[in-house]
Amino acid sequence: MDEIFVFAALIALFCVVVVPVIAIMALKRSARNETELHRLRNRIETLEARLATASAPPGAETVPMATPAAEPAPVFVAPEPEPVPETAAAREPEPVPQPPADAPPVWSQAVRNAAKAPAPAAATRREEPAPEPRHAAASGGMLTSLTRWFMQGNPLAKIGVILLFLGISFLLRYSVERDMLPLELRVAGAGVAALVLLAFGWRLRHKTPVYALILQGGAVGALYITIFGAFRLWQMLPMPLAFGLMLVICAASVALAVLQRALSLAMLASLGGYLAPLLLSSGGGSHIALFSFYLLLSVGIAAVSVWQHWRELNLLGLLFTFGVAGLWGINGYQPDEWLSCQLFLIANILLFGVVCVALSLRAQGRKKIVDGVMLFAPPLVGFGMQYAITRHWMYGPAFSALGFGLVYLLLARAALRRYPQEGRILALGGLALGGAFVTLAIPLALSARWTALAWALEGLGLLWFGMQQAQRRMSYSGSALLALAAASAVYAWIDGITLLNAAFISAVLALCWLAGGWLWREPQRQVSRAHLGAGIAFWLVALLQAARWAFADISQGLALTLALLTLSALLWRAASRKAAWPDLAYAVWLLWPGMALMLACHIVIDGALVLAGWHSLVWCLALPCALWLLRRDAGALPVRLQQGLHLSLFWMLLIAAGAETWWFTDSLPWGSEAWQTGIILVVSAAIVLLVNGAIRRSLWPCAQWPALYSGPGLLPVAPVLAFLLLAGNLMSGATVDWPYLPLINPLELGAGFALLAALSGWRLLTRFWSPLLQQAQPWTPLVWYALLFWWGNGLVLRTLAWAGEIPWQFDALWASRLVQTTFALLWMLLALLVMVSATRKGARQGWFCGAGLLGVVIVKLMLVDSAGGGGLARAVAFIGVAVLVLIVGYFSPLPPKAARPVNARQGEAE
Known part of the structure; x- marks a missing residue:
């Protein structure tokens, strides 16, 4: 219990250091309030004098009156008194009716009564205790509400009572430790002093209402201390009698607070009651007695809340009940104390839940608000404690979360049936809590992979239901649950699961995200696209995991992945047309990066597509499908995207052809350098000549974008041809087991095709890129002539070396x-x-x-x-x-x- 004493010392330090600073601020604020109150009283007296002396006109007279609780509005006073609606203020016996708790005072009736009553009556009216300010709004934090209550009224009196309360507590402890007075005398003296203080405060309720209420609150707190000390510390009272007396004090404090409409009395009485066991405990008390005492205090707060909407009082009870219980649970909880802790936890959650329901239903008629702290704090904090006391059991937290969820779902249903209009907001809050706890029960009971599946299906159902009911928040909740399902799936992958399970989970998540995107397609297209992107991502992951599960070999797995991706693209195209979802049609173009990635992996791993084996036949499926999609659907895309698709596919074909050519030439025997160079030159030249022929004959796809294929499309071929023409000319042209023949050898034939292709490419450029070539004049044509001159000299040199039997060496040729x-x-x-x-x-x-x-x-x-x-x-x-x-x-x-x-x-x- 040392932590309890530390907590009490912190409270004492707060009262000694912080409270004086707050008191200085309160004095300034009090002076301003007194000045404003004096001005308002003078104004009211002036109006009363005018009404008493002036004769009433035949018609209605408008007298503008300023009200402190509402905006200034004109009040119509008729010659004959009109009936006032029956309210709590109208039924009061005092000459001046008190305003109701939730409405501003009716100043017109007050002015008429004051005009008819004598002057002493007016003085009597001013001595009536002012009602405590009401704060109908449920917004604001707990600390802000408590600070606002402390700064109202008479802060100095509140400080004095708190310090007196602490001083008496320490004095009692000091007297106990040194045995200065008989125990019975000390207890009786404390009780009598508290009763005297209470009577004195009750007597001053009309003269100085604020001060009287503070004294009454301090007296109630002192009675709490006395009874609790007599029962727990000195065993002078049996448990039934002690709790009976505390019940009487609770009832008395409720009666006093309600009769006088005094929030300060209720706050001080509750504060004293909550602090009593903390200050007088010796460290060996029973938690059952402590929580029973706190439960009684909470019952008293609930009783007060039935008549008065005092949010600060509810927050005080919530703070002490769950705060002290949490501190005790961290240090002193044992598993054998589960039953008692469970009962107290259920009782407090239900108690503060009932308070929240009562206050929310009372507030619906005014601003249709629900106290969010009172609605969400008890179940959330309570479930944290429930998890702590049930975590040593298998599925204990899971069943606890399921129970919490069912309770709040039933509460939401009951509120909606009992109060169809007023309880709608409360029912939504209960539905949110119930759904959250039921959702939380899934990961507490199941593994991450099953949690991902359950959350994905639940999120999709919630999203669909929200769309059907036009509840946008519910739909967003479903999307958030889908995101949690994705996170759970990622955790399951990291934790380690089989490839088949991973593929199945990814497929389910992909379908759920795609279905969610289809549901969002009309109300929020951006949200729909986000769901679509997530669904396609999970789809691709499912394809990869399925391929890894089917084939252990990487190359075979890549081939299967490409085949599945091709079929997926066809399926997406058909689904986009069937479901009238144009955004899904864009997913088919993911076949392009998939093909590029697979091509790169094949080249890096196998070196060529042919070396990949029989499964390289998958390109016979992917390539025709890509060409078909490009011809059928690319026209609906932007021009830049169309060109990018054409160009990227053509480059992939060039890379594939280059890889296969390099693999073939590299496998030739030693001494076949002329054949290698010649074959590469012929293949490169053939590509240029084929593109030129397709453009001249208007063949698709080259005829659709001729400038694209003749310029950027053939750009990778140009440096290859230039390099081989420059470097290949340094070769002798001789091959192993093959005699050299001028002009009729692989090197010269390849160079001839290459020069012809260069000339053909030049004509294509002059046809479709003439503005760009004009800027490079006159040097562009000289490039081709320079290559022709270079290779012609090499041809002559090789012929002379062959005819003159000159060794192919620099010194010999030069000499x-x-x-x-x-x-x-x-x-x-x-x-x-x-x-x-x-x-x-x-x-x-x-x-x-x-x-x-x-x-x-x-x-x-x-x-x-x-x-x-x-x-x-x-x-x-x-x-x-x-x-x-x-x-x-x-x-x-x-x-x-x-x-x-x-x-x-x-x-x-x-």
Whole structure:
């Protein structure tokens, strides 16, 4: 029980340190309230004097009166007194009726009574105890409500009573420890002092009502202390007598609080009663006595709540009852005390539930509100305690949650049947609690995988029912339950379950999420799309888990996954048309990333689709399905998305063809480099030529987006062709067991196809991408000519090496006079042809290119051919080049510059 003493010390510290600060703030607020009250009284006296002296006019007179409990409104006073509706205030015998607890005072009737009554009556009216302020709204926190109550009325008197209460408690303890007075005398003296204080407070109820109520509350608390101490600490009273006396005190405090409408009396009396066992306990008391005492106090609070709507009092009882019970349960609960704790827990939950029902039904007529704290706090906190006392039993928490849920579902049904209009909000709260507890019973009783299934089906049912009843909140609750089911499924996967169970759970969740998305498709399309995305995700997970369960081999599992994904895409397409759900139709395009992922896995794992085995035939199903979907349904998509689908599928085909070609060429024997290069060149060139032919013959799909296929579509092929033409030209062209034949060998044939494909691709670009090519002029055409020149030189060099039996080595080829002379004459002839053609066309740029090549030949003659000494070859080279230069000078002079238009100003200047 040391924790109880620590709790009491904290309360004492609060009273000594915090309370003075609050008192200073209260003094300022009290001064403002007194000034406002004095102003209102003067105004009322002025109005009373006017009514007493003025003669009543024939018609009705409007007198605007300010009311403190409502907004200022005009009050109509007729010459003849009108009947006032019968209320609790009208039935009071006092000359000035008290306002009802839930409505503002009727000032018109009060003014008429004051006008007819003498002046002493008015003075008597002002001495009547002011009713405690009522707070009809159930909003605000528990601490805010208690602070608001403490700051009202006379805070100093409340502080004094609390300090006096603590001081008397400590004095009694001190006297007990030192045996200063006889025990009977101490107890009797405390009781007599409490009764005297109570009588004195009752006597002052008319003169100083607020102060009198504080004294009465302190006296009631002192009586609680005295009786509890006499029973528990000193065993002077038997249990029946002690509880009987406490019952009398509860009844008396209820009567006093209700008669005087005094929240402060009820708060102080209850506070003293709750603190009594904490301050006077020696640490060895029985929990049954403590909880029985608290149960009696809660009964008293419930009785008060029947007549008065005091939310602060209910929150005080709730705080002490469950707070003290929780502290005791953490430190002192034993399993053999289950029965007594269970009974007290049930009693308190039902008690505060009844209080909540009573207050909620009383509040429905005003603002249709339900106290959320009183509705949700007892079951939620109570179930936490219920879990603590039943967790050592198998399925104990599960059956407890099920019981809580059934109780609140029955409460909701009873409230709705008994009060169809007033109890609607309360029934919704009970339905929410009942459904939550029934839902909570599932994971407490079952494993994570069965919990996921149960929650998914329950969430779907709740979502469907909410849609049928047009209850948006219920539908959102169903969606939230689906999210919890997904979380439970993920936990089950992490915890470890079989692949078949995982696939089954994922399939059920996928169907539930998809059904939820279909239900949300009309009211909230964004929510529907979120459900659709979750459903498709679980569907894909189910496919992967089913494939892993069916095949242990990764490659086979991937093939089965792709086959199932293809069939799923066809199923989604059919379901979207049948269910009139266009958003589901977008899911069919998930076949594209699925195919790309499977292709990448096949290439990484197997190296090629052919090496994957018989199950690579799944592409015979996936590829036609993708082409069919692309032709039938892609037209409804945005243009960018259509182009992306076409381009991605074409690139996947290119990657697959490249992987298969590389696998085939890599498996060739040693010494087949020319065959490898030639085959790759032929395949790459064939792709370009096929695209060109499909566009020229208007074949789908190339004819639908010709610019896309001719430009970005063939973009991956261009660097492959360029690299192979540059690197392959360095090869000798010889193969093992195959003689080299000029022009008729795999290397030259592949290069010829590649150059033809490059020319075909160039024509496609000039047809569909001419604006882009014009920006790259004139260098773009030179690329093709440069490749042609490069490969032509290689062809000549390989032919000379074969004919002259020159080793394919750099030093040998460089030192060969045959090679040097042939290239000098060949380049000179080529320069002549270029320059003559440029002269006829008037192309100065082409002429300069030929001239540049001619210059290279001349420099080569001076530096390379002359460096090797004399000989017939050098002479032939010089003579041949000189003759060609003369011919060029005669037939191909430099073309003149193109004439430029001259404007008028330039002409005048000249």
